[in-house]
Amino acid sequence: QANKLIRGYLPVGGEAASLADHKGGGALPDLKEAFSVGPVNVSEEMSSLAQATAAYAPNLWPEKPADFQVAAETYYREMERLVFRMLRIFAYALDLPETFFAPYFDKHSCLLRMQNYPEQETEPEPGQLRIGEHTDYGAFTLVNADDAPGGLQVLARSKQRIDVFPAPDSFVVNISDMMMTWTNDRWISNSHRVVNPPRRLLGATRRLSIAFFVNP
Numbered sequence: 001q002a003n004k005l006i007r008g009y010l011p012v013g014g015e016a017a018s019l020a021d022h023k024g025g026g027a028l029p030d031l032k033e034a035f036s037v038g039p040v041n042v043s044e045e046m047s048s049l050a051q052a053t054a055a056y057a058p059n060l061w062p063e064k065p066a067d068f069q070v071a072a073e074t075y076y077r078e079m080e081r082l083v084f085r086m087l088r089i090f091a092y093a094l095d096l097p098e099t100f101f102a103p104y105f106d107k108h109s110c111l112l113r114m115q116n117y118p119e120q121e122t123e124p125e126p127g128q129l130r131i132g133e134h135t136d137y138g139a140f141t142l143v144n145a146d147d148a149p150g151g152l153q154v155l156a157r158s159k160q161r162i163d164v165f166p167a168p169d170s171f172v173v174n175i176s177d178m179m180m181t182w183t184n185d186r187w188i189s190n191s192h193r194v195v196n197p198p199r200r201l202l203g204a205t206r207r208l209s210i211a212f213f214v215n216p
Helices: 044-049 068-093 177-182
Strands: 008-010 033-037 111-117 131-134 140-145 152-155 161-163 172-175 192-194 207-214
Touching: 033 068, 068 111, 068 140, 068 207
Parallel strands: none
Antiparallel strands: 008 033, 033 111, 111 207, 131 192, 140 172, 140 207, 152 161, 152 192
16 A cells, blocks of 8 residues: 555555646646565665665565565666666766765665556546656666557757657666756756557557666
């Protein structure tokens, strides 16, 4: 069930990523459901911090399918390895020592979120999206997503919205707010959203994505 610790299952409409206010009623709920997993290798020091921050809270697991936890933890560890390779690449691109970012991620709080965008059997409210427009707040985000109708859009510096069509066996990389701050706006945190599928395609528009939010 949904919880304030960003762990376990989140139902459709359980959160609103957008900061936009719709006619004084607040942001509209997102048309997605998700399952979230935090760090899977939590040290004793990190566990002692769990009372002060939700970053190291224990994960919640469903009873079935039986191999779900093993699959999720395996994927999480592989993403950790990819993240540290990416951090070395980022440092190189910024003319910094290769291990520059490593000390800030030794007790990282990366979040794995598996997201399902169900087919929309009813018309969304005006302005309601699969995920409202927002930026991510960490260092960067790695997204493994279906190339399905009703997908990711990013906002270019020209203010033009661009549809993102993920290539097979690839990740979409979003720079996030913290990395923008760290680079003094040399790299920009991209505003993005997940739009609704065209109404004429009802019945064949389910979309899956796996996002890995990289947080120090």
